[in-house]
Amino acid sequence: MVVPCVEFDSYVWKLQLRVLVIVSITGAYGILPEASQEGMLHPYKSYADVTLFHYTVPPEVRVATWEFAAFMDNPKCPIKDVHIYIQHGSYPVMSPDNSSFPPNVYTGRTSLHYITTKSAYQPHDATIFPVYNPLPGNWFVAAYISHWDQHVRQEGLGHKCHYSLGSVALWSQVMGIPVVSPGVPKTVVTIDNFSYYKIFIPAGTWHFTVKISNCEFRVNSVTLFNNSSDTMPDCIQSLALHARALPTFNPRIVIGNLSTESEFTFTETEPFTDGYYYLLVVSESQVSFNVAVTTTECSVQALGRSFAKQLAQMTESLTQSVMIRHSNNTVKSDWASTIVFANSSKVHDLGSLAGTNIPQYKSEAEEDADTTNDPCLPTFQLARIKHAQDFADTFLLQGREWYATWVALTDLYPVIVQLEILPFVDIGGTLNINIHLDELLIPIKNASSQYLTVTACIRKGRVPSRNNGNIECPPELMLSISSEGLATADATKLVPYPEPDMWFIAFQAKCIYNSSVVPCPVQEVMVSLDIRTQPCVFAGEPCGLKGICQETHKGLHFFTSCTCLGGYKGWGCTDGSKATPESLLLLTTLLLTLSNVFFLPAVLLAVRRHLLTEAFIYLATMIFSTFYHACDQDFYTYCVTKYEVLQFCDFFCSILAFWVTLIAIAGIPPRAASTLHMVGVLIIAVGVEYNRTGLLVFIIPFGLGVVIPVAAWSIRCCRQRTCIHLQRSLVLLLLPGVLLAAIGLILFAFIETEANYQYVHSAWHIVIALSLVFLLPRRCSRQQYGSCQGSNESELFDVNDYYSASPVFVVTSDLDNLLTTQS
Incomplete structure (x- = not known):
């Protein structure tokens, strides 16, 4: 398909x-x-x-x-x-x-x-x-x-x-794999050299066995393996059992090779539940065999008020018959056997109320004789509490009428809680598992050397391993707290992007006295559970002080991740091996902000020449560029308003500064200049809002801006019927401005990189600001259309005659009016 x-x-x-x-x-x-x-x-x-x-x-x-x-x-x-x-x-x-x-x-x-x-x-x-x-x-x-x-x-x-x-x-x-149901023995026949069978293990299964026996050849004649002996070839060459996926056959490791009179049993004490196990049978010919699956189930039920009340009553009556001895000879088995067998009927009631079987104590001799005994442990389901925010769900111990964040432990047996992580919903955040031993609820806090330890083991898909009633756990999945002090009363494990499955947490409490395990002198120990999903990594500050938590949507994918600042790296921005020194961070902020001070000469010069519009734009460019770069830093940052607003104003004023400068150079009448100023404002505002990092937002204003002075000069040449030759003084004035602007363009386009950004961009601020000083025209009185003080008819580009029309044209116009009036 x-x-x-x-x-x-x-x-x-x-x-x-x-x-x-x-x-x-x-x-x-x-x-x-x-x-x-x-x-x-x-x-x-x-x-x-x-x-x-x-x-x-x-x-x-x-x-x-x-x-x-x-x-x-x-x-x-x-x-x-x-x-x-x-x-x-x-x-x-x-x-x-x-x-x-x-x-x-x-x-x-x-x-x-x-x-x-x-x-x-x-x-x-x-x-x-x-x-x-x-x-x-x-x-x-x-x-x-x-x-x-x-x-x-x-x-x-x-x-x-x-x-x-x-x-x-x-x-x-592989299509059409036969199903073997637990509790129903079945005879199956292989159809290939590699034959697969699947067994559904329901939720709540504590352990199960798969027994293969009575293997027989399905052919009329079988060649002897050795003519000199009566040994028949193996009926089954190899067996393999795997959870959730097909088993892998390894010819170097042969398991379960069976003859016609032998049998083999798989025993799974920590099964994956609510899914299939797959059995692989390798045979050289067609054979038949019997397969029987036996399961032991342990139900998971919620606690109710009746259970909590009867538990308190039972433990109170049981402790009356217990003699707590604080000598070095005190052993846990004495106290445990007294507790469990003091009232066998109440122990049975406790198991039925909890939906589990309370593990019974056995002596060491009995444990050695029956090592396969693995009674069910109390197992409770954590309920999900959904919140409005993404990756903010919490998990609480679920009762029939209440929710709780505390779990009661005893040193008699471990207690297990389980929670479900959902696909797509939870995998984009972090699973936070925190356990806490409240000092107010720790009765063992005295001058003696006796203290309480609680160990929690986390495992995905199945319950943690057990050995003679003790939880076995790899160090990376273990949490340990104790009553030795406040520093050891809390432990946290973070699982980024948790895999969807049923997660199990097994708790085991022990009392330690003189480095030996002794019976606990308390009936129960309360441990606080804080299990939740959260964005990025940490609670409170998701990426610590050196990073920013970012939510990302990519189609169906939704996840959170940390963006590290100041050279920090790592999943939680905690690796500072290549962090930028604070002195360099401060220098970066100062360079990018204080370099805008070089706009002040252009502002003052524009004010002195009565170019107030240009002075206002230059001043706004200096202010917004300073605040934008102050807000754009990793550290030592200061934002007077939203980052997007400052970025827009910086780009807008920077482009508008060149626009008004080119209009000033053109020397056009005030009305036309005012109109062109508004046209530029509209064009630049739309362009910056559409794509402020695009090339067109710079090319269009600059292209139109250059056309304005060129058109003004061309019209003036046509009206005067001559173009005055370029003077050396004018070249000396404009050439430095053009060269500085060209240098700024080269720095911006070809030299600036992410590594040298703070230095090159600061230099760009300086050369662009200084170029405005040389590009500004001389001051105009604007008392008369196009006339400027201190004119010199021989100066091209001088505001006195370049920005004004010919005086002969004006006088002629006045004479025409006089003649018309006299007539």
């Missing part, structure tokens, strides 16, 4: 055809994803820059194959390495710049793969990556190119290289 994409690029079609050829040659059968996907690649600065693809892999797939091809839009563009991460269930958690993660962040992934490829301009061989026996469901692909020091180039000025990535995926799926 092939589902076509709505819109394909040409090379994506080539990828599809290449994949189909591979499939036809290998004889594999499979289906293409919903759409072959293409996305633009960006340099990695934060997680918001990654390109994301999403695929839905169906169940029972032998191999899923991804094919990637990276392209660039110009042969002159540099070849870049493309980094690709493939992750099941959630967005990949990665560290592209080898930065460190915060110490309490868990970065383990169920199925994460990493590959690289290179960009090319011409079609080339794609990078093929197979994943054998993949987990079904959502798969995410994240890709990016390494960050480099790019030129800060105006959009449209020169070519900016663009990179893209195309991907195609397909998979071969």
Whole structure:
């Protein structure tokens, strides 16, 4: 089945055809994803820059194959390495710049793969990556190119290289796998050398066994393995059992090879529930065998007020028969056996109320004799409390009539809570798991050396491992608190982009005296649970003091990530190994703001020459540029209003300053100048609002602005019927301004990069401001149309005759009027 994409690029079609050829040659059968996907690649600065693809892999797939091809839009563009991460269930958690993660962040992934490829301009061989026996469901692909020091180039000025990535995926799926139901023994017959069977394990299953027996050949005659012996060949060469995905056959590791008279049993004490387990049977011929699945279930129920009340009454009556001994010879088993067996009927009632079986104490001899005894533990479901904000849900202990943030523990047995992380809804944030031991609720806080410890183990998909009633947990998934002091009474674990599944947290309380485990002299210990989803990384300040939390929407993808400031890096902006020194940050702020002071000479000169409009625009440019750059800093920042408002005003006034300067040079009448000022305001405002970083917003005003003085000069030459030759004094005045403006353009277009931005951009402020001083015309009285004081008819571009019409024309006009009046 092939589902076509709505819109394909040409090379994506080539990828599809290449994949189909591979499939036809290998004889594999499979289906293409919903759409072959293409996305633009960006340099990695934060997680918001990654390109994301999403695929839905169906169940029972032998191999899923991804094919990637990276392209660039110009042969002159540099070849870049493309980094690709493939992750099941959630967005990949990665560290592209080898930065460190915060110490309490868990970065383990169920199925994460990493590959690289290179960009090319011409079609080339794609990078093929197979994943054998993949987990079904959502798969995410994240890709990016390494960050480099790019030129800060105006959009449209020169070519900016663009990179893209195309991907195609397909998979071969096993169809028609027989189902084996728990509790119903079944005889099955193999149909191939590799035969698969699936077993559904319902929610609440504590452990289960799969027994294979009575294997028989289904052929009339069987060749002896050795003519000199009576040994028959193995009926089954190998067995394998795997959760949620097809098992992988490894010929080097043979498990479960059976003869016709033997049997084999798989025992799963920590099963994945509410899903399928897959059984692989490898045989050289057609055989039949019996398979029986046996399960042990433990129900999960909510607590009610009746349970809490009876629990308090029961523990009070039980403690009356307990003798707490504080000697070194006191052992936990004595106190535990007294508690549990003091009233067997009440213990049974407790188990029925909780929906679980309270584990019974056994002596060491009994434990050695029966190591397979694994009674159910109290397991409670956490309820989700939905909030209006995204990634702000909390999880509380659910009762029949109430919700609670506290869980009661005892040192007799562990207690388990479980919560569900949903796909797409929760995977874009961080799962925050915090446990706290309140000092007011810690009765063991005295001068003795006895203290209480509570250990919590987190595990995705199934309950944590247990060994003789004790929880076994890897260090990266363990939380530990104790009553030794306030510093040890709190612990937090952060899981970024958590994978959707049922998550289990097992709690175990112990009392320590002289480095030995002793019975706790209290009936129960209350532990506070604060489990929630949150944006970015940390609670309160999501990215700490060195970063900004950013929400990103890319199609169906919605996630939060940190954008680090001041050279900090890392998932939570906590890695300061390459941080910018504070002195350099302060210098950057001072350079970009104080460099605008160089606009003051142009302001004062314009006021002295009675060019008040130009002076006001130059002053506004200086003020808004100063406040914009003060607001645009990582640290040492100050924003008098919204960043977008300051950015608009800075771009608008900068372009308008050149517009009014060119009109002043043209020397046109005041009415025409006022009209052109308003025309420029409207054009520049619309352009800056439409795309303030685009090239057209600069080209159109400058192009029209240059036309105005050229047109004025041309009209004046036509009226005077002569063009006065350029004078040396005028060249000395205008040439420095033109040269400074050209230098500013070169700095802005070709020299300015992200690394030297603060220095080059500050120099740009200075040279542009100084160029205005030389470009400003001499002062005009404007008492008469076009006349300026101190005129010199031989000076071209001098405001006295360049900005005014010929005096002969004016006198002639006056004489005509006099003659008309006398007549």
